[in-house]
Amino acid sequence: DIQMTQSPSSVSASVGDRVTITCRASQGISTNLAWYQQKPGKVTKLLIYAASSLQSGVPSRFSGSVSGTDFTLAISSLQPEDFATYYCQQANSFPFTFGGGTKVEIK
Amino acid sequence: EVQLVESGGGLVQPGGSLRLSCAASGFTFSNYNMKWVRQAPGKGLEWVSYISSSSSNIYYADSVKGRFTTSRDNAKKSLYLQMNSLRDEDTAVYYCARSLVVAARLQGMDVWGQGTTVTVSS
16 A cells, blocks of 8 residues: 655644645655645545646645655645645555645644 | 535444445536545544446455445435444544546545544444
8 A cells, every 4th residue: 555654743833824744655656646625614625636736716825746756735825714634645546545634733 | 516415424333334325416426436535533534435436446445345335326316335343443434525537537536525423332
């Protein structure tokens, strides 16, 4: 199975900060990676698919990039509604494993 | 409005069974592959199973293989998860989700339900 190592597990940041979250795949997955946002009591939301494609309706302050087996989700200017937990998931081969999650908290 | 609504969760004893349902609306259900994902209390997301649009391909996580069965009824726009031989570690919120396909490749899940809670305890 492909392991997804996500870091950091939590980050404290202020409104307006740039935040980056990284996922490393244990083997090559091309660009078959998605990023999700999860908030308590809300439906989980797809942010990025195919490593860097922005899902419809997602603000442009979210972006995804890839370098080899390292994937990055960046939030260019953190907004109050962005405080949440973020997960990566590889979509290259079954089982479609998730990273451990990153909780973005208010500083 | 595109929507997925799960139901069927509850409290069950270890070794027991439960059947979850997921009702789809607002899109052509028969055109989409579907997945089940779960989240144990205070833990991260775990992919559970996948079923293709025509039910021709079904895959499971090793943790549930042989105990869980995924099926669908396209006429009823519904997805199901039959869970047998339940264990304490199956306690979780179970989500159904729609697969996103881009250029003939699976690329994550673009619609999620709110989830239904399964508690396995004596």
